[in-house]
Amino acid sequence: MPGYYLGADLGGTNFRIGVRAAGSPDLLLDRESFVAAPDWDCTALGEALRTGWDRILARHPELGVGADGCLGLGFGLTGDIDPLNGWCRTMPRFAGLEDQPLGAHLQAQLGVPVRLLNDGLAATLAELRAGAGMGTRDWLLITLGTGIGCGVVLGGRLLVGEGGRIGRVGHQVIDLDGPLGCHCGFRGCWQTFAGKEGVTGRAHTVAATHPDSQLAHALAEHPDLKRITELADAGDAASREVLRQTGTYVGIGLANLVKAFGPQKILVGGGIAENCRWLLDAAQEAVHGWAVKPYQRVPVVPAGFGKDAGLIGAVLLAEAGVC
Ligand SMILES: [Zn+2]
CATH class of the missing domain: 3.30.420.40 (ATPase, nucleotide binding domain)
Structure with a gap:
């Protein structure tokens, strides 16, 4: 055996x-x-x-x-x-x-x-040894969920760092006046905008200005990223707006990581994000807009293994x- x-x-x-x-x-x-x-x-x-x-x-x-x-x-x-x-x-x-x-x-x-x-x-x-990172020297992965997970691969090796602490990028501050609410205690963390609760809050804000949208009617179900993506794919403009805004926040944080690490590509995973073209397209646009040359062309692509x-x-x- x-x-x-x-x-x-x-x-x-x-x-x-x-x-x-x-x-x-x-x-x-x-x-x-x-x-x-x-x-x-x-x-x-x-x-x-x-x-x-x-x-x-x-x-x-x-x-x-x-x-x-x-x-x-x-x-x-x-x-x-x-x-x-x-x-x-x-x-x-x-x-x-x-x-x-x-x-x-x-x-x-x-x-x-x-x-x-x-x-x-x-x-x-997983992506390094058997998935979408194989064959690429320098790359990043983020996972969108309750928070934002991250891993950095440089020279084909996963960076772990002293005490395994590399990758806590969900706590990078992207808005000094942003909301409290992150468990770390600071204000304006990336994951308060692009994590699960950020998406939920944005859904309520957008639905308030689109009261006849499918999104507004779905609020009672507490729609998550998966449900909002389904509504967007079915043609609901308000849901697409939630995903575009979320993707922009994702991309702003990614642009900061691009400046720090100079990756050849960025993988986005987390179980649903990789199937959400509205979010990924907006994230790619934000990286183009906020990263510096020559890294603004770094591709933002779906991770391989989903959840x-x-x-x-x-x-x-x-x-x-x-x-
Ligand atoms: Zn935080």
Whole structure:
């Protein structure tokens, strides 16, 4: 039996678990997902992981029983994660996981080797080793979700930095007079404009000036980026405006990153953003308008793995580490 790798991905809202059979061309053999509970501590998180793992094993008896055959767990998490010692320094939305030796805890609880990484870096690892970043030397990935994840690849290597702290670009301030509301406590962070809550707030603002739009009628459903994209694709002008404005904010932040890193291309992912031409076109336009020569032509393109990127990065992390 060649064995298998276990991956896990904890974002702001969802918790996903997947398995990759060693040596298989399929990056993910199977997966499970849960709604994440904000009161999870290390033990509760390990129990949820065990539950998803057991469900996958029940469907794949060829993988073995319990931890037999598992070659390791890779785990991407939102927050400030030190990949060297598996320490979880900060975890927005999960107070019980803050400042905890999560890697050592899970290793003892589950009985397998554990590697941890910030989720934006894990998604970038997936695109670097098996996706849209293959063959490009210098590039960036951002993931749009509750916040904004990011990874930077220069010279074909993922930059991790001391304590795994490279990539917290969602907290770059793009408006000194912008809203409070980011969990970091500062005003005007990029992700308050281009993350989930920014999109929701913008939908209400635009709908107020377009009371007969499909967007206005959909507000009671609390439309997310996916729903607003569906409405835009169906012809709703107000929804397109929300996506264009969001894309402009995305692009302004990207233009700053272009000036810092000089990438050959930028990947945009997060599960829905990669299918949203209204948002991507506006982001590309903003990069053209706000970056400096010669980088204003850097292409803004969809990431390859959609919402699976973090989970694929996690199983690849289990397999080969971060470097
Ligand atoms: Zn912030």
